[in-house]
Amino acid sequence: MGNTNENNCRGKFIHGEIVHQVQNSIPQDEILYDLADFFKMLGDTTRIKILQVLLISEMCVYDLASLLNVSQSALSHQLKTLRQADLVKYRKEGKSVFYSLKDEHINSIIDLGLTHIMEKFK
Amino acid sequence: MGNTNENNCRGKFIHGEIVHQVQNSIPQDEILYDLADFFKMLGDTTRIKILQVLLISEMCVYDLASLLNVSQSALSHQLKTLRQADLVKYRKEGKSVFYSLKDEHINSIIDLGLTHIMEKFK
DNA sequence: ATTATATATGAACAAGTGCTCACATGATAA
DNA sequence: TTATCATGTGAGCACTTGTTCATATATAAT
Numbered sequence: 001m002g003n004t005n006e007n008n009c010r011g012k013f014i015h016g017e018i019v020h021q022v023q024n025s026i027p028q029d030e031i032l033y034d035l036a037d038f039f040k041m042l043g044d045t046t047r048i049k050i051l052q053v054l055l056i057s058e059m060c061v062y063d064l065a066s067l068l069n070v071s072q073s074a075l076s077h078q079l080k081t082l083r084q085a086d087l088v089k090y091r092k093e094g095k096s097v098f099y100s101l102k103d104e105h106i107n108s109i110i111d112l113g114l115t116h117i118m119e120k121f122k
Numbered sequence: 123m124g125n126t127n128e129n130n131c132r133g134k135f136i137h138g139e140i141v142h143q144v145q146n147s148i149p150q151d152e153i154l155y156d157l158a159d160f161f162k163m164l165g166d167t168t169r170i171k172i173l174q175v176l177l178i179s180e181m182c183v184y185d186l187a188s189l190l191n192v193s194q195s196a197l198s199h200q201l202k203t204l205r206q207a208d209l210v211k212y213r214k215e216g217k218s219v220f221y222s223l224k225d226e227h228i229n230s231i232i233d234l235g236l237t238h239i240m241e242k243f244k
Numbered sequence: 245a246t247t248a249t250a251t252a253t254g255a256a257c258a259a260g261t262g263c264t265c266a267c268a269t270g271a272t273a274a
Numbered sequence: 275t276t277a278t279c280a281t282g283t284g285a286g287c288a289c290t291t292g293t294t295c296a297t298a299t300a301t302a303a304t
Contacts, residue, residue: 013185014218014280022181023189026174027236033167034239035232040165044292045158052148059144061251063135067145074293076252081292086242095250095301096136105238110157112234114149116227117156120208136250166262183281196263198282203262217271217280 041085042110046070046078050099054088055107058100163207164232168192168200172221176210177229180222 013019027035042048049068053059059067065075079099082088089102101107135141149157164170171190175181183201187194201221204210211224223229 012188014182015185018179018181019185019189022175022178025178026171031236031239031243032170032174034242035235036165036167036170038235038239039161039170043158043162043165045155046292048154048158048161049148052154053144056144056147057140059140060136062249063137063141066134067141071294072251073253073295077292080252092251092301097251103238105234105241109231109234109238112227112231113157113160114153116225116231117153117160119227120156121153168262184279193264194281195265195283199262202282214271219281 038085041082041087042106042113044078046074047082048110050075050078050082051087051101051106051110054099054101055110058091058098060093060096060098062096064099160207163204163209164228164235166200168196169204170232172197172200172204173209173223173228173232176221176223177232180213180220182215182218182220184218186221 026032042051046068050064053064053067061072061075061079065072068075070078079088079090082099083090087102087106088099090097090099092098148154164173168190171192172186175186175189181189183194183197187197190197192200201210201212204221205212209224209228210221212219212221214220
């Protein structure tokens with residue numbers, strides 16, 4: 001009844017036609033690896049909070065720590081992670097260091113994620 | 123020279139005005155927690171590969187494992203994770219189980235992520 | 245100079261994650 | 275029935291991750 005069922009497994013695939021259709025349409029492994037790494041950055045509560053704040057305004061480490069209620073050390077470590085992922089930049093002003101988003105892409109991606117989440121709440 | 127610098131720390135924040143401006147604009151903790159969990163799902167190479175494939179076509183477990191070159195067991199575990207995150211659904215047909223995306227949101231989110239990544243490659 | 249303040253960082257550790265291995269289940273074929 | 279095939283799952287384990295603690299650095303104030 002189906003379309004391309006062979007119902008055996010002599011070849012590499014059970015439903016070869018579907019597979020070959022897909023095979024050439026997926027990005028290279030290296031790209032998918034980077035993509036996963038990128039989403040990994042958004043996959044932590046502390047980091048998502050940081051980014052949410054920086055989405056609205058730059059902020060210095062001290063204030064960020066107070067606002068988000070995380071230790072200064074934990075925050076600094078996470079900021080380093082975000083820096084290495086090239087998601088934030090910083091500028092120094094006196095004793096303070098102000099962090100901000102490096103890229104406005106993140107804005108739309110997080111927003112889409114939020115939209116997705118909010119639907120589940122209905 | 124700055125705008126709202128107080129350069130002391132008696133209160134809760136160094137730059138109180140910036141903070142209060144942000145404070146009411148960030149989503150609730152519960153939502154941010156779910157949001158991080160959502161991105162966490164996209165933050166693994168195997169899962170991103172799975173979703174990339176299902177973006178194009180439904181596929182049975184056996185073919186998916188062959189195509190992605192991961193063990194059937196590892197794949198089954200990841201599919202369970204994706205199921206629990208409500209990102210994929212499945213239908214049974216004979217001995218095969220076909221998985222597909224439950225939601226088309228993921229499509230646009232992954233695409234945006236890809237766009238972001240591809241820019242770095244230039 | 246010394247002291248206080250803001251931030252960064254290395255080490256250690258607990259918790260989480262994703263894999264493999266072995267086995268269970270469920271469905272078809274013989 | 276028994277055998278085979280496709281998939282699911284629990285346990286164990288190596289690896290990763292995020293935090294804390296202690297300490298370092300850097301700037302500003304006294």
